[in-house]
Amino acid sequence: MKIELIPNKFFGEICGEYDLSAILDGAGYLKIFPLRAELKYEVHGDRVEISGKITVKFEAVCDSCGGAADIEYLSVIDGVFTKGGGNDDYYSYEGRVIDLTQMLTDAVFAEYPSRVLCSEACKGYCFGCGKNLNDGECGCSRRSANSKT
Ligand SMILES: [Zn+2]
Ligand SMILES: [Zn+2]
Numbered sequence: 738m739k740i741e742l743i744p745n746k747f748f749g750e751i752c753g754e755y756d757l758s759a760i761l762d763g764a765g766y767l768k769i770f771p772l773r774a775e776l777k778y779e780v781h782g783d784r785v786e787i788s789g790k791i792t793v794k795f796e797a798v799c800d801s802c803g804g805a806a807d808i809e810y811l812s813v814i815d816g817v818f819t820k821g822g823g824n825d826d827y828y829s830y831e832g833r834v835i836d837l838t839q840m841l842t843d844a845v846f847a848e849y850p851s852r853v854l855c856s857e858a859c860k861g862y863c864f865g866c867g868k869n870l871n872d873g874e875c876g877c878s879r880r881s882a883n884s885k886t
Pocket of ligand 2: 863864865866867868875876877
């Protein structure tokens with residue numbers, strides 16, 4: 738996703754979709770949906786401020802039960818691009834085109850769940866037989882797990 742700066746245009750909006758699979762490297766995901774971005778930009782000389790939000794959506798393998806987990810979250814974007822520069826605080830751009838890839842990548846991982854779960858109440862899988870316990874009990878004796886709920 739890119740913003741093309743137009744002379745004498747000092748602010749604008751950019752809304753659209755971006756291929757999230759370019760950011761989330763394929764392995765480990767069952768399905769990756771396009772990232773949706775709603776961003777605003779403001780130009781102050783060679784400094785461009787960008788803010789807005791992105792929605793990230795994908796289907797991955799639940800860390801707890803091994804089933805499919807639908808993950809969707811919002812990440813807020815707030816950053817500054819400077820021409821030819823770029824350091825820990827700013828992104829850099831050249832010419833009139835601002836490439837948002839790095840900023841979108843940072844925003845995706847800023848809110849990325851530390852544990853991918855199919856639901857908060859995921860029961861996990863049975864260590865005895867490997868059955869996904871969200872689909873029902875398996876018959877193995879698991880006193881500790883049964884007493885939890
Ligand atoms: Zn699960
Ligand atoms: Zn079992």
